[in-house]
Amino acid sequence: MERPKVILLDAVGTLFGVKGSVGEVYSQIAKEFEVEVSAQILNTTFVQSFKAAPPATFPNADLHDIPQQEFEWWRKIAFNTFKSAGVLPQFSDFPGFFSELYIHFGTAEPWFIYPDVVSSLIDWQQQGIELGIVSNFDSRIFSVLESLELSSYFSSITISTQARVTKPDPTIFAIALEKHNCPSTAAWHIGDSIVDDYQGAKAAGLRGIWINRQTNS
Numbered sequence: 001m002e003r004p005k006v007i008l009l010d011a012v013g014t015l016f017g018v019k020g021s022v023g024e025v026y027s028q029i030a031k032e033f034e035v036e037v038s039a040q041i042l043n044t045t046f047v048q049s050f051k052a053a054p055p056a057t058f059p060n061a062d063l064h065d066i067p068q069q070e071f072e073w074w075r076k077i078a079f080n081t082f083k084s085a086g087v088l089p090q091f092s093d094f095p096g097f098f099s100e101l102y103i104h105f106g107t108a109e110p111w112f113i114y115p116d117v118v119s120s121l122i123d124w125q126q127q128g129i130e131l132g133i134v135s136n137f138d139s140r141i142f143s144v145l146e147s148l149e150l151s152s153y154f155s156s157i158t159i160s161t162q163a164r165v166t167k168p169d170p171t172i173f174a175i176a177l178e179k180h181n182c183p184s185t186a187a188w189h190i191g192d193s194i195v196d197d198y199q200g201a202k203a204a205g206l207r208g209i210w211i212n213r214q215t216n217s
Contacts, residue, residue, distance in 0.1 A: 004207070006182045007124055008158075008173070010191030011135035013213055016111045016148060022046050025110045026081065026101065033097045035090045037082070045084035049077045055166045056138060066161050070138040071102060106140035108147035114213065121153040132156035134176045134189065136166045136196065156180060167193075168200025177206075 009015060018025065023043030030037055053076065058069045075098050082088045091097055104110060124131060131154050135141055138161050145151045158176040160166040167173075177187055184205030191197025192213045201208035 003127060004129060004188045005186040006130045006132060006177065006180045006188075008132045008134045008176055008187060008189040008201075008206070010167075010189075010193065010197050011133055011137050011141055011145075013192035014114075014190060014197075014211055015117050015133075015150065016113045016144070017213065018110055019112050025104070026078070029101050029104060030082070030087075030091075030097065032100070033091060033093065035082075035087055035097075037085050037087045041085045042081060046077070046081045048084060049080035052080070053077050056136070056161050057164050057166060058161060059164045063162070067139050070140075070161055074098075074102060074138070102140075106143045108144065111144060111148060113148055113150070117150075121150070125153060130155055130180050130182070132158065132176050132180060134158045134167065134172055134191075136160040167191075167196040168203065170200070170204035173201060173204035173206060 021039060021043050023039035023041070023046060026042045026046065027037055027039040053073065056070065056073050058066055061069050078098050078101060079088070079094070082091070088094070121131065133141070133154050133156070135158070137159055139159065141157060141159055145154070145157070156176060156179040158172060158179070160172060163172045163175050165171045173184065173189065177184060180187075188207045188209055189197060189201035190209045190211055191201075192211050194210055198208040198210040
């Protein structure tokens with residue numbers, strides 16, 4: 001197999017994942033605001049709220065307004081998560097709670113790096129392969145990568161909220177490859193979603209590689 005010029009990687013679920021589950025983190029921080037709700041319920045209502053949300057692309061927003069739009073987009077998801085769980089009225093200060101939750105996910109605290117990641121990144125770097133990230137995450141990815149000490153491995157980061165388009169749209173891969181001045185045929189993309197990563201990359205002309213993080217290793 002010919003060595004690629006560039007390897008693009010997905011972020012959440014590929015490089016790093018949530019410790020425990022999103023529901024556990026939501027439940028834990030809600031507890032600090034004296035709201036008791038099971039992580040299991042929140043996991044279910046979070047997935048429903050997340051899937052029902054429109055794409056986080058903000059086509060008409062100015063670049064400097066995007067962080068506020070991202071904050072608002074996630075606030076609605078969190079609001080609907082707790083509303084569906086039936087505990088919204090228990091919050092005396094939902095805006096305060098949400099701000100803390102939002103900041104929390106921009107730190108290293110709720111995340112863990114998958115065990116095969118750092119050695120792979122070092123190996124690819126030593127082979128002279130350029131590395132980039134293509135993610136449907138938001139601007140907090142910069143602080144997360146920084147705090148997880150992963151930033152130095154990547155020469156480009158392309159996120160859907162700034163690209164105005166989400167994976168699996170081929171446009172986001174084209175935007176990422178332009179930063180490396182690399183044709184799609186000389187690039188790989190690795191990610192944990194069959195649709196967003198594997199099929200998206202293939203449709204954009206890259207070699208798509210699916211990584212299965214679902215096994216409880």
